[in-house]
Amino acid sequence: MSGPGDDRADERHDHDDLQDLARRHLWMHFTRMARAPELDWPVIASGDGCHVTDTAGRRYLDGLSGLFTSQLGYGRRELAEVAAEQAGRMHYFPLWSHAHPPAIELAARLAGLAPGDLNRVFLTVSGSESVESALKLARQFHRANGEPGRYKVISRVGSYHGTTMGALAITGLAQFREPFEPLPSGFLKVPNCNAFRPAFPGLSGEDLTDALIASVEQQILAEGAHTVAAVFVEPLQNAGGCLPPPTDTYYAKLRAVCDRHGVLLVSDEVICAYGRLGTMFGCERYGYQPDMITTAKGLTSGYSPLGAVLVSDRLMEPFLADPRASFTHGITFGGHPVSCAVALANLDIFEREGVVDHVDRHRHTFRALLEDLRDIPIVGDVRGEGYFWALELVKDQDTRARFDRDEVEPLLRGLVGPRLLELGLIARADDRGDPVLQFAPPLVAGPAELEELAGITRKVLEEASATLR
Ligand SMILES: Cc1ncc(COP(=O)(O)O)c(C=O)c1O
Structure with missing residues (x-):
């Protein structure tokens, strides 16, 4: 949703200005700030439906509902x-x-x-x-x-x-x-x-x-x-x-x-x-x-x-x-x-x-789309319910062997996380425990958005698997 406030912000600060100001003044939550000066943070400025757009004009499917929050998606003027x-x-x-x-x-x-x-x-x-x-x-x-x-x-x-x-x-x-x-x-x-x-x-x-x-x-x-x-x-x-x-x-x-x-x-x-x-x-x-x-x-x-x-x-x-x-x-x-x-x-x-019924109806589709990713060598487990799912990434599917601790960081933060963003999907590459990729799209997402999410995920995880081989 873009409004008069956003237009004013766009006039005042172009993308680079915002990046610069963010690096100097914004203390982001649960975020490693040491690398902030080298990074190009997505600065999300507007949204419609299940998608958001950043100040550089890049569009993303929001596979995490902001932070498990935007049930109805973006741009609800009402x-x-x-x-x-x-x-x-x-x-x-x-x-x-x-x-x-x-x-x-x-x-x-x-x-x-x-x-x-x-x-x-x-x-x-x-x-x-x-x-x-x-x-x-x-x-x-x-x-x-x-x-x-x-x-x-x-x-x-x-x-x-x-x-x-x-x-x-x-x-x-x-x-x-x-x-x-x-x-x-x-x-x-x-x-x-x-x-x-x-x-x-x-x-x-x-x-x-x-x-x-x-x-x-x-x-x-x-x-x-x-x-x-x-x-x-x-x-x-x-x-x-x-x-x-x-x-x-x-x-x-x-x-x-x-x-x-x-x-x-x-x-x-x-x-x-x-x-x-x-x-x-x-x-x-x-x-x-x-x-x-x-x-x-x-x-x-x-x-x-x-x-x-x-x-x-x-x-x-x-x-x-x-x-x-x-x-x-x-x-x-x-x-x-x-x-x-x-x-x-x-x-x-x-x-x-009928938002709750919509999720109840489409949760099986979402499950099936994610279960379908099990053929990718680093996908060890697929679990969740409704519109809330995780893929656990493993070194070996048969033995469930974990990645070493020093392999997880480059995998999630170096490879999977940035590549997902590059291809236009916001998801959570989480290394708080065993490495998982998490999805919680807006509840208004239908088969088209769920397929987009699964399609980008497949591409990124196949690339990651190939790189690790
Ligand atoms: C289960 C659970 N409880 C509590 C919280 C804390 O919520 P907040 O970040 O709004 O303080 C969260 C946040 O994600 C959560 O997932």
């Missing part, structure tokens, strides 16, 4: 107009002891969409804040419920739950945690669902599920159930490369363990909510009922920042029973009126265009 209208009417008011119509309407709308008794909605600005809020609510709920000793949190190895200190403590990626240690104590990690490289070698299917669930229960018992507040899981774990549960029974068994020990189950759906897996919420794809769902990103399709924690009635009870009790937590911009109005309009479009 959402921009709703934002302008709300900003003109009442641009800001907090949710601290007041309310405003868009927040109330959005809370009611989300409660209506959410599974089971998730009828209470706490609005934030981002995914990290949603996770942070759920963590604090879990602790305060137990305290208010007469169990103040329950403060520990269990999450899975290699998982990503955000960057604020609480969310980071839940995150299971050692390299993201280390620079900020010591982190708060009481954050425990259990094996993740990777079935390609299982934490319990030799196990698969139901045996793997049972071993994974037993590891959660053992952790709870080892710590003492009376000290454990919650388990945080993503329906389909992003980091590690789209790790689905090993079997359909995994979440029912996890829910049973949590119930047996009075531990809350939090479904972190910052990526998986709002249609990503072909269901409105990720937990619905796998048929489980969490006590809280943390969301952000796709709630507005990125047209304005917003997060939401969907909370079960049960967790509200102690706060309703005690006239002096309140959840001692708030965020100035949490539930910003402009963002709430955009979220409502976003959900209107979801309904009008």
Whole structure:
């Protein structure tokens, strides 16, 4: 979408000026800045549908929805107009002891969409804040419920739950945690669902599920159930490369363990909510009922920042029973009126265009297109769900041998990443764990875009395979 603001920017700074200013002033997130002076960053200036264009005029298929966010794609004037209208009417008011119509309407709308008794909605600005809020609510709920000793949190190895200190403590990626240690104590990690490289070698299917669930229960018992507040899981774990549960029974068994020990189950759906897996919420794809769902990103399709924690009635009870009790937590911009109005309009479009059904219908096509890449020698595994998939790259398909650590960097950052961009595809070449290529296109992508994505990927991975031989 290009507007008057973009035109002005184009007049002021041509592509080279922007590159120069970015190199000197912009501190990019999770980005190695040392090499910035030699690089020609894509500076994305406009978009339409599933494609974006940079200031050099290069066009890309956005195979990552920005950052798992742009569910409806680019150029939705309707959402921009709703934002302008709300900003003109009442641009800001907090949710601290007041309310405003868009927040109330959005809370009611989300409660209506959410599974089971998730009828209470706490609005934030981002995914990290949603996770942070759920963590604090879990602790305060137990305290208010007469169990103040329950403060520990269990999450899975290699998982990503955000960057604020609480969310980071839940995150299971050692390299993201280390620079900020010591982190708060009481954050425990259990094996993740990777079935390609299982934490319990030799196990698969139901045996793997049972071993994974037993590891959660053992952790709870080892710590003492009376000290454990919650388990945080993503329906389909992003980091590690789209790790689905090993079997359909995994979440029912996890829910049973949590119930047996009075531990809350939090479904972190910052990526998986709002249609990503072909269901409105990720937990619905796998048929489980969490006590809280943390969301952000796709709630507005990125047209304005917003997060939401969907909370079960049960967790509200102690706060309703005690006239002096309140959840001692708030965020100035949490539930910003402009963002709430955009979220409502976003959900209107979801309904009008049948976006979730569209993903559910085309997810098999997407799977088939990616499965078809298995003949490329470095494609070791293809896994995911809905519009959220990963290819794990291996040195040897038969033995699943990994690339050496010093081979991964030139492969992903030297070869695959830049070549994808050159051929016009934005995807994630991720080296946080075993090397994976990840895709999460806008939910409005149809067969043509999915084929374009798979076609470029084939070309790049075939070239990479040939280079490595
Ligand atoms: C599962 C999950 N939780 C939390 C977050 C943090 O969200 P944010 O970057 O909006 O703070 C992310 C971000 O990608 C995420 O994937």
